[in-house]
Amino acid sequence: MSSQSDLARLRLADFVERFRGQMIPLSGKFAYFPASLPLTGEDIDEYLQEPIAALPPAMVAELPPVNLLLAPHLERNGGKGQKAGDAYITAERPAESKAVFSAELMRGGESFLAFAIQEQEVADYHYRFYHGLAKLISQRWNGESQMAYSKLLREELCAGVHGEVDEQSWHLKQGLVRRQVNLRRETKGFQEYAVSSFIDTLTLYLHGICCDIDVETGPRQLPSRYLRRRLDLLYGLYPPPAGYAVFPEDLSPPK
Numbered sequence: 001m002s003s004q005s006d007l008a009r010l011r012l013a014d015f016v017e018r019f020r021g022q023m024i025p026l027s028g029k030f031a032y033f034p035a036s037l038p039l040t041g042e043d044i045d046e047y048l049q050e051p052i053a054a055l056p057p058a059m060v061a062e063l064p065p066v067n068l069l070l071a072p073h074l075e076r077n078g079g080k081g082q083k084a085g086d087a088y089i090t091a092e093r094p095a096e097s098k099a100v101f102s103a104e105l106m107r108g109g110e111s112f113l114a115f116a117i118q119e120q121e122v123a124d125y126h127y128r129f130y131h132g133l134a135k136l137i138s139q140r141w142n143g144e145s146q147m148a149y150s151k152l153l154r155e156e157l158c159a160g161v162h163g164e165v166d167e168q169s170w171h172l173k174q175g176l177v178r179r180q181v182n183l184r185r186e187t188k189g190f191q192e193y194a195v196s197s198f199i200d201t202l203t204l205y206l207h208g209i210c211c212d213i214d215v216e217t218g219p220r221q222l223p224s225r226y227l228r229r230r231l232d233l234l235y236g237l238y239p240p241p242a243g244y245a246v247f248p249e250d251l252s253p254p255k
Contacts, residue, residue: 008036009090011077012103015069016112023067027052028060032068036091037118039070046122051129054210056238062140063133065110072118074100089114102128104135111136127207134202138195145237150194152233156226157183163222165230166200169193170220201227205234209244 010018015035023031030052039047047070075094077086087103088094101120105112113132117125157177164170172193180189207213208231215227222230235246245251 009075009088009092010035012069012074012087012089012105012112012114015089015114016067016105016107020067020107020110020112026068029063029065030068031065032070035069035071035089035114037070037072047117047125051126051210054241054244055133055206056209056240059133059137059206059238062142063111063136064106066133066136067110067112068129069112069114070117071114072116074103074114074116076100087114093119102132104132123211123213126211127203130206130210131199131203134199134206137202138199141195141198146194148233148237149198149230150190152230153190153194153197154184161223161226163220164197164200165204165222165227167220169197169200172196201230202234202238205231205238205246209240209246 019033019035023033025031026048030048032048048068069089071089073090073093075088075090075098077088087100093099099116101116101124103114105114113129115125115128115132157173164173172189176189176193177183180187183190204213204215215221215224231246240246
């Protein structure tokens with residue numbers, strides 16, 4: 001690809017404007033571009049084909065066109081007032097304090113998700129890939145899923161259920177419980193927490209469809225029976241594609 005030599009260091013927004021016409025189509029709404037990074041057939045399977053094939057069709061229907069940019073490294077701009085698209089795609093490993101592993105940008109109704117994959121585990125990439133898609137879904141949260149998930153969260157809060165799925169939603173939950181006495185009220189704090197919790201839980205759900213993952217245990221982790229209720233809800237909203245299992249009981253018994 002003739003443009004690869006020009007990508008030693010390029011701002012994400014500039015990259016999108018320059019190379020969006022060279023995206024390589026994948027199935028459905030997805031396309032990709034290997035920025036300064038040759039990909040083998042095995043790489044394409046692991047980073048693109050396999051995680052995309054595991055996506056629930058009902059969820060894919062809600063997504064905008066998604067362009068995946070696979071880069072060696074990503075570097076934060078570091079300046080004040082940094083905006084989406086200010087991260088840099090770079091061939092050189094940045095200082096640890098400036099390294100980021102994903103970045104996103106919307107242009108003309110299309111999503112551009114950039115991922116740093118050099119020296120990164122495939123499992124970590126899968127997590128970031130599904131987290132990026134979960135964020136896109138949260139931005140298009142429809143009435144049914146939003147109401148159902150928010151109702152579930154309020155029931156947990158009123159029952160004093162501790163823990164969350166990931167760090168961001170856990171911190172927002174802690175702040176909400178400290179500041180808000182009536183946890184049934186629709187407040188900005190609850191809305192922020194609900195969106196973050198939805199993203200984290202949907203990420204876990206999607207990752208679990210694709211891959212055999214372990215749910216971390218610990219004092220901050222949501223108790224398993226409440227996590228199962230959330231996953232059951234997501235299963236109803238976004239059933240997995242044919243041939244994929246979510247829960248142990250979905251697995252076909254050995255013959």
